[in-house]
Amino acid sequence: MRKGLIFIFFVLSISFSSFAQEQNMWKTLSHVTVEKSFDEVLSIDIEHYDFASQVKALDGKKISLEGWMIPLDELRGENYFVLSSLPFANCFFCGGAGPETVAEVFSKKEVKYTEKKVKVTGVLTLNSDDPLRLMYILNDVEVQDAKD
DSSP: OHHHHHHHHHHHHHHHHHHHHHHTHHHHHTOEEEEEEEETTTTEEEEEEEEOHHHHTTTTSEEEEEEEEEOOGGGTTSSEEEEESSOGGGSGGGTSSOGGGEEEEEESSOOOOOSSOEEEEEEEEEOSSOTTSOSEEEEEEEEEEOOO
């Protein structure tokens, strides 16, 4: 009986740990410092990102994020979209959040746009210097409905 209880406790703790990691991934990704500098070639201020060690440790690793697809009409139906940790009305592109709340997503398959929350799992790439890209890029992504 005691071994059975220990086994159940062990299984539950692993399940809870996995759930907690998914719920805190956006929080982990928020550990970044943004610095601006003037780019002579582009003639604009561009942002450079300094990622904390816990974020750097995720570079090249498979992670899961939950969020909302940003409607990019010209790209719907393709395998690229932007994922936001916040609903569209509050997202980075509307001025409601910082650049650490969005990620570029390249899925393995064509993705149909949805207004529902989705869960994506893919390989994270950190972008610290390319001003034409977001700071977080997920490749080889699988998309599924989020379980709220």
